[in-house]
Amino acid sequence: MGNPNLFSELKRRNVLRMAGLYLVGAWLVVQVAGTVLPMFGVPEWLPRTIVVLLVIGFVPAVIFSWVFQLTPQGLKREDDLAPEQSITPQTGHWMDRMIIVVLVLALGYFAFDKFVLAPRREAALVSSVLPNESKSVINAKSIAVLPFENLSEEKANAFFAEGVQDEILTALSRIADLKVISRASVMQYKSGGPRNLREIGQQLGVAHVVEGSVQRAANKVRVIAQLIDARTDAHLWAQTYDRDLADVFAIQSEIAKAIADQLQAKLSRAEQQAISDRPTQNVEAYDAYLRGLAIEHDQYARLASIRSFLFFSGLDLAANSAAAVKEAVDQSVALRPDAGETWIALGAYRYRVLRDFPSALQAYDEARKRLPNNASVLQYMAYVERRLGQWERATEHYRRAAELDPRDFQIFVSMGSECLNLLRRFKEAHAALDHALEISPNEPGALAYKAFLFQCEGRLREAAEILARIPHDSRDEVVDYTRVTQAIRERQFEEAIAIIKAHVDGPKSSLSSTAKLFLVQLGYCQEWSGQSDEARLTYARAVQSIKSSPDFVVAPEGIGLPYQLALAYAGLGDKEKALEQARRAVADYETDAVSKPQAEIALAQIQTRFGDFDSAIAALPHLLEVPAGINVADLRFDPFWDPLRKDPRFEKIVESLAPKDATSTK
Known part of the structure; x- marks a missing residue:
């Protein structure tokens, strides 16, 4: 045989052809198995096992093709064959044809998957979050x-x-x-x-x-x-x-x-x-x-739930203090301690006031046992489960709530914006919000959340089109927040300033936690538009509104005032206070899977502001992965990240994850 080089010998013995045939065939087997096996309800470990076995089998297959040759008399060791007995050229031609056949099958499967199976999977995925009203089997009871x-x-x-x-x-x-x-x-x-x-x-x-x-x-x-x-x-x-x-x-x-x-x-x-x-x-x-003039028990149970929400949202804390919520709960417990409505009130108090999520979930579960067809209870359970990081259970409870109340658009709005969006399951989130808009086509809040979903994807043009459908005089907090987000991402800072000023200077704005959040945003918009003196005054006002005295402790709540305070300190240039408050906020929300990532984002933004690029960039992979974390669109459009834009590490993160269809109105 002489002394051929290794590459020539690999070609002569058809080792390279075998490697190619094996890889293409293995890929096809994995793809088909991944599509077909789940239809038969096989265990999750079986497809993974097939992949592992195929990977393990690659080296033996290559070695086998090096050592042995297929002849008319069967398998023979390569070294035992005389040159005139070798039929490697014929075998090679046969393997070429097999590779072509497998490639054709692979391309055919790829096309079938893309144009037939993928749309069906997406449709099934979307329908999984909607109620079963269109499904053929309806519960006989x-x-x-x-x-x-x-x-x-x-x-x-x-x-x-x-x-x-x-x-x-x-x-x-x-x-x-x-x-x-x-x-x-x-x-x-x-x-x-x-x-x-x-x-x-x-x-x-x-x-x-x-x-x-x-x-x-x-x-x-x-x-x-x-x-x-x-x-x-x-x-x-x-x-x-x-x-x-x-x-x-x-x-x-x-x-x-x-x-x-x-x-x-x-x-x-x-x-x-x-x-x-x-x-x-x-x-x-x-x-x-x-x-509705003498509803003794329901009066206190509902009052407790309403006051819990107002406390959680920082609305009129003088009338809706923790003590006021507890008083209403105690009245409800005293009147009918085992009623389902009482357990709802207890759940609201534990969730929104005490922030004891496991105990709140236990209370809502007790309510569910007594009120098995109450859609609100299932929705409340979903709220808490998100906080506990039990996202799949939350999604399932949203879906079950929608089945019991299929014409309540608020359930679909909450499912899409407060759960599926935070999981970055955008197709399903769009389906939920579209369903809400089918029920109530002109609802400003639903439209705003739909626009916000587009913003999260970086699809600013579509977001602008949705926002244009909302009446100009709508002053809903969600609408204003989404309009401000759109203006900031389009770098229309004067427009954002006008929207925020109309909100924070309006009636009762001093009672709203959202107004305090807007103040922080206002300071940054003024700074980004070159109004540094006005920005400094706004930051000081924001600090005073959030932390009214040096001894006042800013407790965790729904809007995120602990980390908004940190951002206000950063705006004032107080690096030490900003970082200390941001880290305290991360610790405050340690057990909250929804708010903790937001506090971590604020910390990374503050680190960016003060030049600690290494720490900020190091935090991004985690924040891009964790539910309720940051989206690539945030990194692309938010001015907070501008100092990092020339850092190749940051650019690499953005470019590697940015969707190809994200467009701006700029």
Whole structure:
């Protein structure tokens, strides 16, 4: 054979061809396995095992092709063959044809995956975050209680018909074996006109609907209720109740029990008792209850939840202090300690005031056991689970909440903007927000969040188009924040300044944590536009509004005032205070998976401002990876990062991750 060089010998023995054939074939096997195996529900470890085995097998395959040769007589060792016995040229031609065949198959699979499978995967991914209303299998024990018609001569008694419907819905919603659509989604299907029950059933994702009417005259009441199969329009049950007004409680319980029996729902003793519970024993009190004038228990439970939210958002802290929230919770506990609404109030207090996320989740779980069809409880659980870093559980609870309240656009707005967007699952986030806008097309908040989602992707042109759909006089905080973000990223600082001034100088702005955030933004916009003196005054005002006295401790809350204070110190040029406060903010939010990354971003921005580029750049890979962290679009467009733009390390990060379709309006 002489003494050929190694490369020539590798070619002669078809080792290079074998390596190419193996790699192309292995790639094809991995791609097909990754697509096909999940369809059969195989364990997650199996595709990974296939990849590992193929990697391990590469070296033996190459060695085997070096040592052995395929001959008409079978496999022979290369060294045992005389030159005239070798058929390596023929084998090589055969392997060339095999490589071409495998490459054609690989290209065919690539095209099939790109144009057929990928769109289907994206569609499945998008539909996974939306309610199951369009899916073929509908829960046979699902039901929607539509608004009852008021047949009373006095139209002022409409509240009574609405109250009867609401009580029946509430009673049914306490049955865990049923899927009951929430009140917010059914109230749009007003009574008094023709209803397409099949269409309603499809829109709400239910198999059955309840219709009815209420007629009240003096101390008499007539209630008519009927259960209808929304899939076939078949009437399954109907009953007319002519009773004294004092028997209205019994009527509501009887209707709920009859419907549960028709749907063959299994009721626990507690659920049976809950259906029979009366809000009051007094008819006059019940009349006031329905008018919203005497809702003793709900008053305190709802008050506690509302005050918790206002405390969390820093709104009117004088009236909504931690003590005020606790007082409302204590009143609710004293009146009905085991009610689902009380557990909701406890969850809100623990979540928004105490920031005890595990305990809050436990309270909401107790509420869910008592109110299994309450969409709000599931949404509250999702809020807390995000904070705990339980993102998949949060997504699932959002989806289940949407199934129970499929016409409540706020659920989809929250799912898209406060969960999926933070996970950078932009396609799914867009689907959720698009669904919200299908329900309420001109809702300013939903439009603003849609625009903000485009901003997170760096698609400023699309964001501007969405913002243009919002009425100019809309002063919603979310709308203003998104408009300011757009103006900053387009380097239209004067426009941003005008928007912020209109907000912070408006009525009640001093009570809002968002207004304090805007003050910090205002200082930086003034600085970036060359108004250094005005900026310094604004930074000082921001510090005073956030930290009213030297001894005042800025506690963690929803807007992020601890790290906003650090940014204000940085604006004033106080490096020591800024870094100390930023690090304290990171520690304050240590157990908060939503706010901690934001505090870390603020720390990196402050480090950038004071020239510690190494620390800032070192933090970016983590912040680009962690949920609720920074997006590449932030790095591309935010002026905070301008000092890093000539650093090749920063440029490499931005260029390696920037989407190709991100466009600016500049």
